[in-house]
Amino acid sequence: MTTELVAELERRAARFAAVATVQQAISATISLTEAYREIYKAVASVVDAPCFALMIADPVCEKFNAHCIVVDSEERAGDTVLDFPHGTETIAKVFQTGVPIISSKPERWWKGTIFQVASKREVQSEITAPLTYHDRTVGVMQVLSYKTNAYDAHDLDLIMLIARQAAVAIENARLFDAQRSEQRQTEAAAEIARVALRKVTVADASHTILEILDEVVPSNGKAIGIISADGLTLACVAASGTCEPMQGITAPVEQTSVRAAWATEQPTFVENLREQAHNPERVPEEPAITIPLIASNRRLGVLVVTTETAQLQTGPHVDALLRLAPAIALAIDVLLLSEDEERTHARERTLATALATMDQPVLILGIDAKVQYANTAAIREYGYEPGEITGLSVDDFVGQAAMDWRAHSSTKGRHRVPRRCDVESHSRRD
Secondary structure (H helix, E strand, C coil), rough: CHHHHHHHHHHHHHHHHHHHHHHHHHHCCCHHHHHHHHHHHHHHHHHHCCCCCCCCCCCCCEEEEEEEEEEECCCEHHHHHCCCCCCHHHHHHHHCCCCCCCCCCCCCCCCCCCCCCCCCCCCEEEEEEEEEEECCEEEEEEEEECCCCCCCCCEEEHHHHHHHHHHHHHHHHHHHHHHHHHHHHHHHHHHHHHHHHCCCCHHHHHHHHHHHHHCCCCCCCCCCEEEEECEEEEEEEEECCCCCCCCCCCEEEHHCCHHHHHCCCCCEECCCCCCCCCCCHHHHCCCCEEEEEECCCCCEEEEEECCHHHHHCHHHHHHHHHHHHHHHHHHHHHHHHHHHHHHHHHHHHHHHHHHCCCCCCEEECCCCCEEECCCHHHHHHHCCCCCHHHHCCCCHHHHHHHHHHHHHHHHHCCCCCCCCCCCCCEEECC
């Protein structure tokens, strides 16, 4: 056995050992972000990979999303990934066929983009490999080198080993993320329900609800609008982020950006929230999803969520919002009913105070002619204790005059009790 052959075997053994090590690291990841980074580390540990691109297919939008881009061994993060040129020929071909491609003539899709590599160097070699999970291609990864003919068939085999493990890791991480997201949504729904049990106003509760939503569905801005009692006017009671200037706006529903969602009672995507707004100077110029808040078959208001891109048309964020919308609507419904009840009680207390301070005796009778309420003047006039007069028949202390009054009022519709002081008595049907 020649020295060169021994060296080659040792090199291959070392590379397979490296692959095994990184495969363990990939398998141990529980988040998608960690999985993507470990995949690149695995690739870079076995082949020359100064440039790298990992694209995951979005089955809903039928396009690729760039999740890990490396240029000159530095990961590009943040908004720059959004500039990735989707649908390059090689990437699309590998995704459709599931067959990897090794080439010494890369596409150079990065030309003129934010991923432009150093001008004095050009990528000379590439491997494009499918990420296959259970006979289903979930994405594509592309490995690039500045060296000519940098990759051979053995390199391709190593990359495919990593690609298969990467696909499993990505699907497992997706499942874990989905479970964690569902748990967060369940906890958020419970927290929103608890908000409805507090002694708070609808406006204060709406602010808290927006904070809860931000933990589950981060976005540029959010707002909650509540419909008026006549169903014609919408008032923004809480707003955050880029939507914060909207707080306090009151406008006819038909002159707002949410009128389509309101009319159809269905979530509606709006390409530009400002475009049809009643107060455009206070509304962000962003795409948004508008979700009507409906409880007990009543339209109570609307939830608005904005973002810089059209990502809110579909996907897990929309699913989360649609799942939480009924909980938000129910909480607002409970709080609105509480406010209505409080206003009713306030009116009753005002009336009771007014009756109690009147100098004239006042009796409120039920349909059975029994006393349900007697003010202080009536108690004083008839000489009963407060606990004694309630429930007595008016006949017990007014006598025949009361019977004459009932006979008279049944024909004349009058509410007057003749007695020795000739004091008015009001009867209502309860």
